[in-house]
Amino acid sequence: MSGFARRNAIWWAALVLVVLLPQVARSGASIAVLDQMCIMVIFSLSYNMMLGQGGMLSFGHAVYYGLGGYVAIHFMKMAGGGAFFLPLPLVPLIGGIAGLAFGLVFGSFSTNRAGTVFAMISLGIGELIAASSLIFVKFSGGEEGITADRTGLTSFFGIHFRGEVPVYYLIAGWMMLSAWLMYRFSRTPVGRMANAVRDNPERVEFVGYSQKQIRLITFMAAGFFAGIAGGLFALNYEIVTEEAVNLTTSGVVLLQAFIGGVGFFAGPVIGAVVYTLLQTLLSNYTEIWAFYVGLIFVATVMYAPTGLTGLIMMHLPIARAGRLRSLALPYLRIGLPALACALGVIGLLELLHFLSVRATGQAVKRLFWMKFDVDQPLPWIVFAALALGGFLVARRMAPRLAAAWAAANPHAQGARAR
Amino acid sequence: MTAAIELVDLRKSFGPTAVIRGVNLTVGEGERHAIIGPNGAGKSTLYNLITAKYAPSSGRIRLRGQDVTSRKPYEINRMGLARSFQVTNIFPRMSVFENVRCGTLWSMNYRYSFWHDVDHLEDANARSRQILQDIGLAARADVPAGVLSYAEQRALEIGITIAGGAEVILLDEPTAGMNRAETSQTVELVRRITEGRTLVMVEHDMSVVFGLADRISVLVYGEIIASGPPDEIRGNPAVREAYLGEESA
Numbered sequence: 001m002s003g004f005a006r007r008n009a010i011w012w013a014a015l016v017l018v019v020l021l022p023q024v025a026r027s028g029a030s031i032a033v034l035d036q037m038c039i040m041v042i043f044s045l046s047y048n049m050m051l052g053q054g055g056m057l058s059f060g061h062a063v064y065y066g067l068g069g070y071v072a073i074h075f076m077k078m079a080g081g082g083a084f085f086l087p088l089p090l091v092p093l094i095g096g097i098a099g100l101a102f103g104l105v106f107g108s109f110s111t112n113r114a115g116t117v118f119a120m121i122s123l124g125i126g127e128l129i130a131a132s133s134l135i136f137v138k139f140s141g142g143e144e145g146i147t148a149d150r151t152g153l154t155s156f157f158g159i160h161f162r163g164e165v166p167v168y169y170l171i172a173g174w175m176m177l178s179a180w181l182m183y184r185f186s187r188t189p190v191g192r193m194a195n196a197v198r199d200n201p202e203r204v205e206f207v208g209y210s211q212k213q214i215r216l217i218t219f220m221a222a223g224f225f226a227g228i229a230g231g232l233f234a235l236n237y238e239i240v241t242e243e244a245v246n247l248t249t250s251g252v253v254l255l256q257a258f259i260g261g262v263g264f265f266a267g268p269v270i271g272a273v274v275y276t277l278l279q280t281l282l283s284n285y286t287e288i289w290a291f292y293v294g295l296i297f298v299a300t301v302m303y304a305p306t307g308l309t310g311l312i313m314m315h316l317p318i319a320r321a322g323r324l325r326s327l328a329l330p331y332l333r334i335g336l337p338a339l340a341c342a343l344g345v346i347g348l349l350e351l352l353h354f355l356s357v358r359a360t361g362q363a364v365k366r367l368f369w370m371k372f373d374v375d376q377p378l379p380w381i382v383f384a385a386l387a388l389g390g391f392l393v394a395r396r397m398a399p400r401l402a403a404a405w406a407a408a409n410p411h412a413q414g415a416r417a418r
Numbered sequence: 419m420t421a422a423i424e425l426v427d428l429r430k431s432f433g434p435t436a437v438i439r440g441v442n443l444t445v446g447e448g449e450r451h452a453i454i455g456p457n458g459a460g461k462s463t464l465y466n467l468i469t470a471k472y473a474p475s476s477g478r479i480r481l482r483g484q485d486v487t488s489r490k491p492y493e494i495n496r497m498g499l500a501r502s503f504q505v506t507n508i509f510p511r512m513s514v515f516e517n518v519r520c521g522t523l524w525s526m527n528y529r530y531s532f533w534h535d536v537d538h539l540e541d542a543n544a545r546s547r548q549i550l551q552d553i554g555l556a557a558r559a560d561v562p563a564g565v566l567s568y569a570e571q572r573a574l575e576i577g578i579t580i581a582g583g584a585e586v587i588l589l590d591e592p593t594a595g596m597n598r599a600e601t602s603q604t605v606e607l608v609r610r611i612t613e614g615r616t617l618v619m620v621e622h623d624m625s626v627v628f629g630l631a632d633r634i635s636v637l638v639y640g641e642i643i644a645s646g647p648p649d650e651i652r653g654n655p656a657v658r659e660a661y662l663g664e665e666s667a
Contacts, residue, residue: 187536189528192512196520199509205491206469206501207582208524217530 011180018172022165031164037276038168038175039232044256044268045182046225051254052262053186054218055198056111057119060126061226061253066245067102067129068095068227070140073148073234080152088153088161092174092231099227100220107219112212114201123247130246145241148234171232178225183265185221194218255293259300261307270308288353292346323408330397330404337393343368344387351379420483422447422586422616423468428477430463437463439640440477445633447482447585450617452627455637456660461620462504464637465590468618469501470494481586496524500584504591504620506571508578510564514555517563517574518546521581546581552611553577554603569600573607580611587612589619593626605630628652636660 018038022031043065050056072095079086086094110121133140140146151162161167185191193214196204201211234240243249252275260271275293282289304311318324347367351374354365363375372379423445430438437460445451455461466472468479470491479487486494500521509517522542528534537543550556553573558566563574572592579587592608593601605626608617621627627634628648635645638660644651651657 184535185532188532188534189523189536189539190530190532192516192536193520193523195512195516196509199511200507203503203507203509203578204520206495207521207578208492208495210490210492213530217532221532 014179015176018176019169022168028164031168033276033280035168035171035236036280037273038171039229039236040253040256040272040276041175041269042178042225042232043229043253044260044272045179045265046222046229047253048257048262048265048268049182049185049194049218049222049225051257052264052267053191053198054194054215054222055114056215056219057115057122058250059119059123059247059254060129060250061122061222062245062247062249063106063126063129064099064102064223064226065230065233065249065253066133066240068099068230069234069240069244070133070146070230071095071098071227072231073146073238073240074139076148076150076153076234076238077146080149086153088150088235089170091150091153091235092228095231095234096224096228099230100224102227103220103223104216107216107223111215111219114197114215126245126247126250130242133242133245140242140245141240143242145239145243147239150235150238167236171236174228174232178228179269182221182225186265190214190217255297259297259307261309263306264309264313267307267309274308286350287357288349291349295345318408321408326408327401327404330401334394334397334401337390337397339390340386341388341390341394344383344385344390347372347379347383348387351383420447421445421480422449422482423618424478424480425468426478426480428464428467428479429475430460430467430472431475437640438467438474441637441640441642443635443642443645445616445618447616448614450612450630450632451619452631452634453618453620453637454622454624454627454634459637460640461637462590463640465501465588465620469499469588495582495584498585499588500579500582500586501588502575502579502590502592504594506568506575508563508571508574511562513560514563514566514574515546515550515559518549518577518581519543521578522546522549522583525582525584549577549581553607569596569604572596572604576604576607576611584615586616586618589617589621591621592619593621593623601626 021034025031025034043061046064047058047061050058050061072091075086075094076091078084106125110118110125134142150167151160159166161170186194193204193209194217196207196209197211197214197218204211204214230240230244233244256271256275257268258271259274260269261267278289278293278296282292286292300307306313315324315327318327350367351365351372354374358365358374363373365372365374374380421444423443425441425443428438428441428443429436441464453461453464463472467474470486470489470493473488477487478485481494481497481499484497486497486499489497509520512520519536519539519542522545523529523539526539526542526545528539528542547556547559550559553576555566555570555573555577558570563571566574572594576589576592579589589608593604596604601623608619609630619627619631631648633646634648634651635642636651636654636657637643643660644654644657646654
């Protein structure tokens with residue numbers, strides 16, 4: 001039962017963290033970041049129900065998020081106008097039901113097969129809905145989107161959700177509930193058969209299950225939770241635009257899941273948190289933050305296909321064996337040149353970006369608390385040398401890390417395999 | 419005695435090539451029936467027709483009196499027929515225990531439930547543990563199935579096949595690629611788990627077939643040239659020429 005107790009301990013720790021965070025990060029800006037994180041956590045987890053659990057690679061998951069958001073904001077608007085009674089905390093559920101319904105409609109014909117066919121259909125539906133959101137402007141509000149005022153809704157047992165912190169707790173509460181339900185789902189007969197369909201759809205048919213039914217149920221559940229995330233988006237920002245359903249958003253959720261690691265339940269959580277941090281913090285410092293996120297994504301897929309969670313999990317057996325310290329020096333040896341390489345690449349990219357956006361006559365770029373004259377060759381040479389030199393040294397150090405890794409690992413190669 | 423499986427003038431062509439050319443076969447309930455034949459005789463195709471992986475070009479297939487021609491695999495499975503695969507066909511990223519449990523869920527009426535916790539399905543878990551005992555994999559229950567040895571994966575394959583409690587079991591070369599010791603273990607296993615059930619197996623290894631089967635059918639070029647008890651088949655000159663002679667050559 002120790003495994004059971006530990007799993008529950010993680011949930012309690014998450015709950016405490018979620019409750020305490022707004023007390024630590026009190027500024028409005030940080031609470032806004034936390035709100036976004038919570039919404040993205042639900043969205044990413046719902047995406048991974050399909051990809052990680054069910055083996056369905058979707059390029060159009062924003063459809064259920066965005067449509068959930070649209071339906072939710074229309075309900076908010078109507079309820080705010082007094083059309084019917086709708087307590088604010090139930091708005092996300094409206095989004096969820098919308099996501100479920102659209103999941104049924106689009107899933108009914110796209111879940112016959114997994115693999116490339118499924119991926120292509122999801123892309124097609126994504127494009128279709130994104131285009132429709134600019135055509136059916138009565139529903140989507142076109143580029144301006146649909147706005148609503150959450151203060152117009154009925155209070156909930158005397159709670160009015162005015163101010164940032166109550167709204168955060170509402171969002172965080174939905175996040176915890178959704179995450180827990182998605183975790184429970186993964187441990188039901190349907191959730192397990194979704195894994196089986198992912199692993200071997202043909203075999204599933206010979207133990208009595210229709211692979212299509214299993215995929216469809218998984219798909220609808222993923223749509224439901226994506227819709228809840230969309231409903232929370234509507235509730236939080238009081239506006240839903242075409243951006244919520246478009247392919248960029250579908251790409252973002254895929255990115256989050258991969259960066260975090262699709263093979264683990266917690267992977268998308270970590271991915272969503274890291275992505276939101278990168279997006280909100282990095283964008284304070286550089287205009288080309290999305291470029292860096294892209295680089296991180298490519299690096300993850302190439303060098304850490306199990307994602308950040310996979311990297312952490314790889315170190316657990318070593319940490320349990322008390323050998324983590326033996327890796328410190330090899331990591332430092334490879335980390336310093338890798339850092340130099342990263343600095344060089346960032347320098348070059350920022351200088352290049354500056355060249356393309358600078359005003360005429362402007363020649364000085366501020367970077368890393370220093371000033372660089374882009375018309376002089378020296379900054380270019382220094383950054384290029386850092387990038388190249390760092391890369392070469394890091395590559396030379398890689399075998400040593402691999403050796404130290406093998407020596408530290410309690411069960412040699414076994415731990416690397418999932 | 420009613421027939422467990424009945425094939426009536428079954429035919430299958432791939433384009434212009436006729437692979438199964440009018441097979442009539444009746445397997446009685448509780449019978450252990452082996453289908454043998456030289457390479458390219460159409461054994462695998464016949465097997466895939468019975469298990470609904472392929473649809474026949476013409477003819478009928480009856481399972482315990484009911485016509486199942488062109489039904490979906492999962493429908494036939496729900497009617498009490500389970501199959502194994504020649505190429506090992508398991509769920510590699512799930513644990514050995516979960517592999518077997520996947521085989522039990524439908525037959526224990528959990529179907530598409532998303533409200534039961536799998537850890538608390540006492541009956542399914544108990545049956546899965548029992549099957550792991552039977553197939554000798556109890557000690558490997560928590561290992562990902564993908565890391566099992568070949569023979570272990572073959573045993574697991576059989577475990578998944580019988581997990582649903584099917585009355586009619588089809589095995590596709592259950593001992594393919596095994597050494598002598600593993601083969602005799604597997605024969606023993608198959609004998610045990612098919613006690614009181616109907617077994618249809620496609621098999622290459624003669625010692626397996628003659629030691630296990632009550633009746634044997636010989637398939638040559640898509641037609642059954644002989645069908646009967648092992649001794650009769652062994653003595654049949656046409657069979658010797660078409661198949662056994664080829665083996666000894």
